[in-house]
Amino acid sequence: MKMPESGSLASEGAKVVLATSCDENHPPENIIDGRSETFWVSTGLFPQEFIISFPSPKTISTLHLDCYNVKRFLIERSTDTDPVDFKPLQDEKDLPVTDNQLMKEEVRVSNVQANHLRVSILSGHDHFVSIHRLHING
């Protein structure tokens, strides 16, 4: 595996601690390596989810999610030491179909803190969805 891009979540010590699919060629670490070329893919069925844990409390103002064929999704945060007791960052949201193009979704929140982030993909525009990059601006 290549080194994560500088400034990426992985380079800051974040880790994907849970993912509901794992194709060894497209592992969940690809979500936080800062690159859009590498991705994590769901291998079938919904819902799917992944949890990212930060080494220290992270301030979030804008969240960028590059994905493909995601339809309904939900982002939640936890301020607990363990990845439990998640609270929604925003309401569940529907994304449109983008044919052969990455969907670049931006979620704005008012400077909240999080130790863990959970992204749930509740449905897709296809059997399989991919998450290419998750980036957070503090």
Add this chain to the structure above:
Amino acid sequence: MTVGVEMCTKNINIPDSRDTVEMFIFDSAGKELFADVVQKYWDDPSLVMVVFDVTNEMSFKACDKWLGRVMSKNPHISCPGVLVGNKTDLEGRRVISEQTARQFAEANSLEYFECSASKMKNVEQPFYFLANAYHKLYKEKLEVMKSLA
């Protein structure tokens, strides 16, 4: 007889790969009495297998309705599907010919199989077909995802 839905899993290894397709099968009752109940389990179907009794015309006629019910769950996503004629061991009692069934399957973009569940004959084939079709779809989508950035 199936009452409502019976859930089971089945792993199928894909030839010439290290991949396995794990199927979550919702074996759903065909009795109209359970129609509302069984459909509650069908969100986001990935694959469809419609099974009928080759000795029973009503059973064959109902396939169109059941197929429609599955496909209406997610009309924007196409599901690979198979039609399976069961009870081929009851030769003298057969009323649905292979040709009739095959025509219906082709008209609905389904692959057709025949089996005898009681004699355990040809039962695995439709499952292999579906698992391989799903795996192929996955590989195709991966290529699209790789080209996106």
